[in-house]
Amino acid sequence: MSAQHTLTIQTRHEAVAVERLLQVTRYRGFTLAGLELKPLADVSGLLITLSVVSDKPISLLVNQLNKLYDVLNLELHQAEAGALRA
Amino acid sequence: MTGAELVVKLLTEHGVHSVFGYPGGAIMPIYDALYQSPVKHYLCRHEQGGGFSAIGYARASGQTGVCLATSGPGATNLITALADALLDSVPVVAITGQVSQAVAGTDAFQEVDVLGLSLTCTKHSFYVRDVADLADTLREAFALAQSGRPGPVLVDIPKDVQLAQVDYQPLHLTATTAAPDCSGLATQIAAARTLLQQAKKPMAYIGGGVHMADALPELNAFLAATGMPSVTTLKAMGSVEKTNPLYLGMLGMHGTQAANLAVQQTDLLVCLGARFDDRVTGNLKKFAPEAKVIHIDIDPAEINKLRFAEVAMLGDLKALLPAMTASGNYADWQTHCAMLKAQHGWRYDHPGERIYAPLLLKQLSERMPDNSVVSCDVGQHQMWVAQHMRFNSPRNHLSSGGLGTMGFGLPAAIGAKISRPQDTSVLVTGDGSFMMNVQELATIKRFRLPVKIIVIDNQRLGMVKQWQQLFFAGRYSETDLSDNPDFVSLAAAFAIPGHSISHKDEVESALDAMFSWPGPYLLHVRIDETDNVWPLVPPGAANHDMMTDLPQWEE
Numbered sequence: 001m002s003a004q005h006t007l008t009i010q011t012r013h014e015a016v017a018v019e020r021l022l023q024v025t026r027y028r029g030f031t032l033a034g035l036e037l038k039p040l041a042d043v044s045g046l047l048i049t050l051s052v053v054s055d056k057p058i059s060l061l062v063n064q065l066n067k068l069y070d071v072l073n074l075e076l077h078q079a080e081a082g083a084l085r086a
Numbered sequence: 087m088t089g090a091e092l093v094v095k096l097l098t099e100h101g102v103h104s105v106f107g108y109p110g111g112a113i114m115p116i117y118d119a120l121y122q123s124p125v126k127h128y129l130c131r132h133e134q135g136g137g138f139s140a141i142g143y144a145r146a147s148g149q150t151g152v153c154l155a156t157s158g159p160g161a162t163n164l165i166t167a168l169a170d171a172l173l174d175s176v177p178v179v180a181i182t183g184q185v186s187q188a189v190a191g192t193d194a195f196q197e198v199d200v201l202g203l204s205l206t207c208t209k210h211s212f213y214v215r216d217v218a219d220l221a222d223t224l225r226e227a228f229a230l231a232q233s234g235r236p237g238p239v240l241v242d243i244p245k246d247v248q249l250a251q252v253d254y255q256p257l258h259l260t261a262t263t264a265a266p267d268c269s270g271l272a273t274q275i276a277a278a279r280t281l282l283q284q285a286k287k288p289m290a291y292i293g294g295g296v297h298m299a300d301a302l303p304e305l306n307a308f309l310a311a312t313g314m315p316s317v318t319t320l321k322a323m324g325s326v327e328k329t330n331p332l333y334l335g336m337l338g339m340h341g342t343q344a345a346n347l348a349v350q351q352t353d354l355l356v357c358l359g360a361r362f363d364d365r366v367t368g369n370l371k372k373f374a375p376e377a378k379v380i381h382i383d384i385d386p387a388e389i390n391k392l393r394f395a396e397v398a399m400l401g402d403l404k405a406l407l408p409a410m411t412a413s414g415n416y417a418d419w420q421t422h423c424a425m426l427k428a429q430h431g432w433r434y435d436h437p438g439e440r441i442y443a444p445l446l447l448k449q450l451s452e453r454m455p456d457n458s459v460v461s462c463d464v465g466q467h468q469m470w471v472a473q474h475m476r477f478n479s480p481r482n483h484l485s486s487g488g489l490g491t492m493g494f495g496l497p498a499a500i501g502a503k504i505s506r507p508q509d510t511s512v513l514v515t516g517d518g519s520f521m522m523n524v525q526e527l528a529t530i531k532r533f534r535l536p537v538k539i540i541v542i543d544n545q546r547l548g549m550v551k552q553w554q555q556l557f558f559a560g561r562y563s564e565t566d567l568s569d570n571p572d573f574v575s576l577a578a579a580f581a582i583p584g585h586s587i588s589h590k591d592e593v594e595s596a597l598d599a600m601f602s603w604p605g606p607y608l609l610h611v612r613i614d615e616t617d618n619v620w621p622l623v624p625p626g627a628a629n630h631d632m633m634t635d636l637p638q639w640e641e
């Protein structure tokens with residue numbers, strides 16, 4: 001049963017930080033459902049909202065993303081349990 | 087000083103005395119700084135060889151291995167070694183030269199997006215834009231390589247940064263190595279102790295994380311105090327003391343029957359620094375089906391990744407093992423495990439005159455000096471090494487586990503010899519794998535490294551051939567190597583003496599000759615191409631459904 005999850009992630013201010021997020025998301029088998037980003041007010045980092053869909057537990061992705069050096073903070077914004085119909 | 091000189095300065099600051107690499111345009115300033123520096127550079131003959139030597143150096147010693155390469159093809163040649171280090175959690179720092187920032191992003195000569203390439207095969211990678219950040223970046227790279235779950239870190243340094251002027255600021259060490267603390271885990275520790283007390287048939291499943299946490303004494307004390315039987319992964323072989331009667335050997339696809347059968351029967355699997363790899367579990371759904379799981383690891387992403395753990399602890403095994411030591415009544419289970427072990431011992435009474443590789447490796451294991459580091463390649467010979475040799479430390483058995491990379495062995499044996507010059511470095515390789523980094527014989531020649539090379543020659547890509555025989559109807563597609571070069575002559579071209587044997591009565595004297603020769607030596611061992619590795623858990627099967635050719639029983 002697929003579920004959509006939204007993560008709010010603060011990273012270092014580097015394009016490669018976004019590449020890493022997307023690479024891990026793809027490799028760990030999560031489908032991208034939304035991506036928004038903007039620099040923090042003091043330009044020290046990026047604030048990213050990442051939405052993914054998967055039938056895997058979201059903890060698998062959260063644990064992997066949390067290991068990224070560029071990820072400074074990560075919050076599982078909401079875990080909508082509802083199934084997405086194809 | 088220049089950025090390049092700062093790189094060398096920081097290597098010495100981190101106690102790095104030996105590095106492996108290959109020069110080229112974009113890294114020339116660093117090579118210039120290395121010239122006549124206190125850091126000894128070992129010229130490999132392919133950057134992949136340099137990467138694997140750094141891994142061998144690291145795995146044999148526990149120190150961080152360092153390799154260098156130029157931009158473009160130099161860096162791409164490193165990639166396989168980085169992937170190998172990532173999957174086996176080996177602390178490596180790779181330093182690559184990059185084209186100057188003035189031409190970056192223009193498809194300049196030998197420009198490749200190394201940062202992009204390295205994303206999936208490093209723990210982290212850095213691109214240094216400003217020489218002012220160079221020292222901090224390198225210090226961070228060394229710290230990251232060793233911290234938590236170790237791994238490879240790449241630092242890509244553009245040529246202009248290497249040439250720029252910078253001051254060296256010594257690091258003011260505030261060395262506070264905090265004692266490992268597990269007070270936050272009191273609830274889980276109590277739960278683990280309860281599970282251990284309630285269990286009737288517990289089993290320790292030991293991975294490479296234990297020795298990397300420097301927790302082998304704590305592990306062996308835990309096994310002794312609990313009386314729990316144990317099995318190890320490929321990477322953890324040598325973790326359990328040789329005298330432990332309830333150690334059942336390696337588990338998994340080519341594990342011992344005793345290990346696999348006992349794990350399938352256990353009611354409490356205590357997973358220590360291991361990760362339920364598919365080569366270990368076979369069919370995951372049918373793996374240890376009766377067992378509750380206690381899982382301890384330093385990497386949060388491994389917990390509940392493949393197998394749910396009733397009790398999971400994220401932390402330092404050195405502190406956790408003593409804290410969770412508790413025992414129940416395991417007497418019947420101990421007897422049962424001892425019986426499995428006795429019933430399924432290896433058999434070496436192979437008929438005929440030809441050489442039986444498992445027996446040869448057992449003889450090698452008995453005849454080599456105690457301090458020997460054995461590196462091996464990938465294939466049937468690798469599994470025979472794991473099955474038939476005994477090691478007194480995981481640092482003495484270097485095998486490419488997670489990536490299973492042919493060509494690993496020769497450069498790893500070189501790195502091992504350089505990190506532990508007093509100890510004997512032995513390579514057990516296959517006729518296929520050896521050719522994948524055979525150019526490193528030139529490294530052995532140049533530095534007169536006394537590496538003892540044993541080529542197990544079945545004139546086949548044996549492991550693939552075995553699968554073709556078993557699962558592809560005997561259609562031997564591209565696994566015939568019967569036109570191999572003459573390996574002894576090949577070694578001679580690098581001033582390495584050698585000898586070829588094909589009869590079992592030649593083995594002992596050949597091994598003695600090899601070990602008594604002071605320098606490098608190649609022993610070419612002809613074996614029958616029909617010999618296979620047993621037991622084998624076929625793809626998709628549960629670990630108790632092992633295929634066996636010869637019964638394994640008591641010697």
Ligand SMILES: Cc1ncc(C[n+]2csc(CCOP(=O)(O)OP(=O)(O)O)c2C)c(N)n1
Binds near residue numbers: 547549
């Ligand atoms: C770089 C690489 N390419 C291909 C493979 C697939 N592979 C696994 S074992 C093997 C055969 C190895 O042959 P050899 O070194 O002679 O060892 P043997 O199995 O004959 O003992 C091959 C091709 C691999 N593991 N690594």
Ligand SMILES: [Mg+2]
Binds near residue numbers: 465517545547
């Ligand atoms: Mg072979």
